[in-house]
Every structure is written in structure tokens, then in C-alpha cells.
Amino acid sequence: MRLSEGVEWGIHCATLLALVPPPRTISAARLAEYHGVPGPYLTKHLQALVRGGVLESVPGPKGGYRLSRPGAEVTVLDVVEAIDGTQPSFICTEIRRRAPVRMPASDFALPCAIHVAMDRADAAWRDELRAVTVAELAEHVMTTVSPGSLEQGARWMQQAVR
Amino acid sequence: MRLSEGVEWGIHCATLLALVPPPRTISAARLAEYHGVPGPYLTKHLQALVRGGVLESVPGPKGGYRLSRPGAEVTVLDVVEAIDGTQPSFICTEIRRRAPVRMPASDFALPCAIHVAMDRADAAWRDELRAVTVAELAEHVMTTVSPGSLEQGARWMQQAVR
Numbered sequence: 001m002r003l004s005e006g007v008e009w010g011i012h013c014a015t016l017l018a019l020v021p022p023p024r025t026i027s028a029a030r031l032a033e034y035h036g037v038p039g040p041y042l043t044k045h046l047q048a049l050v051r052g053g054v055l056e057s058v059p060g061p062k063g064g065y066r067l068s069r070p071g072a073e074v075t076v077l078d079v080v081e082a083i084d085g086t087q088p089s090f091i092c093t094e095i096r097r098r099a100p101v102r103m104p105a106s107d108f109a110l111p112c113a114i115h116v117a118m119d120r121a122d123a124a125w126r127d128e129l130r131a132v133t134v135a136e137l138a139e140h141v142m143t144t145v146s147p148g149s150l151e152q153g154a155r156w157m158q159q160a161v162r
Numbered sequence: 163m164r165l166s167e168g169v170e171w172g173i174h175c176a177t178l179l180a181l182v183p184p185p186r187t188i189s190a191a192r193l194a195e196y197h198g199v200p201g202p203y204l205t206k207h208l209q210a211l212v213r214g215g216v217l218e219s220v221p222g223p224k225g226g227y228r229l230s231r232p233g234a235e236v237t238v239l240d241v242v243e244a245i246d247g248t249q250p251s252f253i254c255t256e257i258r259r260r261a262p263v264r265m266p267a268s269d270f271a272l273p274c275a276i277h278v279a280m281d282r283a284d285a286a287w288r289d290e291l292r293a294v295t296v297a298e299l300a301e302h303v304m305t306t307v308s309p310g311s312l313e314q315g316a317r318w319m320q321q322a323v324r
Contacts, residue, residue: 001251003163003280011276012257036260076279089163095174098198101314103307113302114173117238118165121290128283140275145265152263 003084006045009037010083011076011134013046014054018071018138020161025064030160045083052082062162071135077126079134089125090118165246168207171199172245173238173296175208176216180233180300182323187226192322207245214244224324233297239288241296251287252280 013031020026028046032039046065049055056068067074092115097108142150175193182188190208194201208227211217218230229236254277259270304312 001163001165001246002249003252005253005255007252008255008257008276011280015276034261035257037257076276084163087164090165090169091167093167093170095170095197095199099196099315099318101311101318103311103314107307107311110306113299113306114170114177114238117291117294117299121287124290125283125287128286129279132279137275137279144272144275145269149263149265149269152265153261156261156263 001089003080006048006083007080009035009042010045010049010054010079011137013042013065014049014067014071014074014079014134015137015141017055017065017067018074018134019142019157020066022066024161025058025066026160027064027162031065034156034160049079049082052078054078054082064162067134071138072133074134075130076132076134076137077129080129088119088122090115090122092118163251165242168210168245169242171197171204172207172211172216172241173299175204175227176211176229176233176236176241176296177299177303179217179227179229180236180296181304181319182228184228185220186323187220187228188322189226189324193227196318196322211241211244214240216240216244226324229296233300234295236296237292238294238296238299239291242291250281250284252277252284254280 012035016031016034017026028043029039031046032042035042046055047057050057050065053068054074055065057063057065092112094108094112096112097103145153174197178193178196179188190205191201193208194204197204208217209219212219212227215230216236217227219225219227254274256270256274258274259265307315
């Protein structure tokens with residue numbers, strides 16, 4: 001079971017954008033530069049984040065991307081689901097119904113126990129991702145990097161934000 | 163993020179095999195018949211379960227598959243990892259190091275907070291799957307299907323087990 005690399009890029013972008021004072025934006029090109037990833041491919045994921053309600057895209061030559069709401073209200077799960085989808089990791093195809101034993105419909109009234117166990121694990125995974133916001137991730141970066149890096153980062157932001 | 167369909171097949175097979183009295187076995191063809199899935203493709207997954215230590219394969223014309231240990235000691239996670247692998251769902255490529263800001267190595271002494279959050283969710287998912295055994299799944303089936311289905315199932319098992 002593997003998340004797409006777009007998930008990593010998306011969380012990093014949303015975390016960086018949590019540090020941008022509204023209503024300002026950063027362009028896709030600058031976000032790609034900051035993360036060292038290919039611009040056109042990143043744009044695809046940024047657009048998924050817009051469709052998922054995580055980011056807003058501001059058009060025009062001075063445009064760019066910003067969070068659609070405060071970073072404290074954007075969870076990691078919001079980002080993951082915008083890019084990777086909301087479908088469960090386990091798809092139950094009800095193969096129990098294919099058994100050569102002819103079972104009455106009432107035997108299938110209860111959901112398959114395998115399906116239940118897999119869904120419970122999926123819910124635990126989502127609960128953890130829902131418990132972390134991109135504002136918290138951004139704060140973690142701000143409070144753990146060295147003063148010199150913070151200063152350089154602030155300078156980069158001043159140039160990139162528009 | 164999607165598990166392969168082999169995971170569903172594998173858990174169903176391990177659950178059925180939890181009902182087979184040791185040291186007896188069921189053939190791949192019978193397991194495929196029971197679950198209504200293509201035999202050769204199922205065999206690929208059964209072999210992954212053997213490699214993962216979940217099943218034993220008994221060779222010969224009277225051979226087949228059986229659990230390698232009591233079903234109460236085979237967790238759903240054992241089956242999932244044998245088929246889908248043990249790698250985490252999130253791969254951190256340390257893209258924070260690609261930032262144009264030149265950060266000292268000491269800034270990366272702490273793991274990336276994004277990586278930590280994703281690993282925590284992964285651990286929660288695995289914990290849930292580790293908490294359920296195939297013996298429990300088998301018991302759930304035995305205690306919830308109708309008496310008529312149980313009787314037919316027992317008849318099928320008598321013919322299939324060898």
C-alpha cells in the first residue's frame with residue numbers, strides 16, 4: 001500500500017503556505033523551486049488541492065496559490081484525500097458470496113468481518129491524519145530550525161510571496 | 163492508497179484454513195473454487211503467504227496449503243504484509259533538504275514532522291490489523307451464518323480437506 005509522491009509534495013506545499021499571510025500567494029513555479037520538484041507535475045497536484053478545497057488559486061500574472069482557510073483548519077488528512085482520494089484502502093468485493101455453498105441472503109445481513117476489520121484500520125489511519133494540521137507542521141519547522149535558516153527562509157519568502 | 167485485491171483473497175483463504183484441523187490441507191484449486199477467483203492468480207498470492215510465513219505448502223498429489231501455526235497466532239497484519247509488503251505507505255524523500263535555503267545539517271537532526279505524522283498514522287493502521295487474528299474471523303463466520311449454511315460448509319470442507 002503506497003501513497004503517491006504527490007502526497008509528500010502536497011503536504012510540504014500546504015505547510016509552506018500556512019506561513020504566508022493572507023491574502024497573499026506563492027506561484028506554482030516558486031513552490032516547485034522551493035521543493036526541488038518539477039513544476040508542471042507539481043501544478044497537477046496543486047490543482048487537485050484546489051479541487052479538494054485545500055487551496056485557492058488566484059489567477060493572473062500576480063496570482064498564485066494560498067490556503068483556502070487558516071492553516072489551523074487544514075488537516076493532513078484534507079491534503080492526503082485531496083491528492084490521493086477518499087476511497088478506502090481496502091475494497092471488499094464480497095467474495096464470501098461466491099462460495100459454492102448456497103447461503104441465504106440473511107447470512108449476509110452482517111457485514112463481512114474481514115471488511116469490518118479493514119475499515120476499522122482505515123479509520124484509525126485517517127483519525128491520526130485528521131489530528132494534525134498544517135499550521136502545527138509549520139510551527140514545528142519554525143521552532144526547530146536554526147536562527148540562520150529561519151532568516152534565510154524569511155528572505156526567500158519575502159521574494160516569493162506576492 | 164489502495165491494497166491489492168490479493169489481500170482480500172489472502173485473508174479469506176487464511177480464515178478458511180483456520181478451520182482446517184492440522185496437519186490437513188486444502189489445494190489451491192479448491193481454495194480458488196471456494197472463493198470464485200482464478201486459480202493461477204490465487205496461487206501467486208498463496209505462494210506469497212508461504213514466503214511470508216503465514217502458510218505452509220505441502221507438496222505432492224495429496225498436498226495443498228495449511229496455516230503454518232494456529233489461527234489464533236496469525237494476525238490480519240501478517241497476511242496483509244505477506245501479500246502487500248511491509249514498506250510504509252508514505253515514503254519520505256526528504257524534500258525539505260532541496261530547499262534553496264542552505265540549511266546546516268543540524269537542522270535535519272530531527273525527523274521531518276510530516277514524515278513523523280505519516281508514520282504515526284501507518285502505525286495506527288498496523289496496530290488495528292495486528293489486533294485481529296484469522297481464528298477470530300473464522301469464529302465470527304461460524305457464529306453468524308445460519309445452521310443450514312454451516313452444515314453445507316462442513317460438507318464442502320469434508321470433501322475439500324485432505
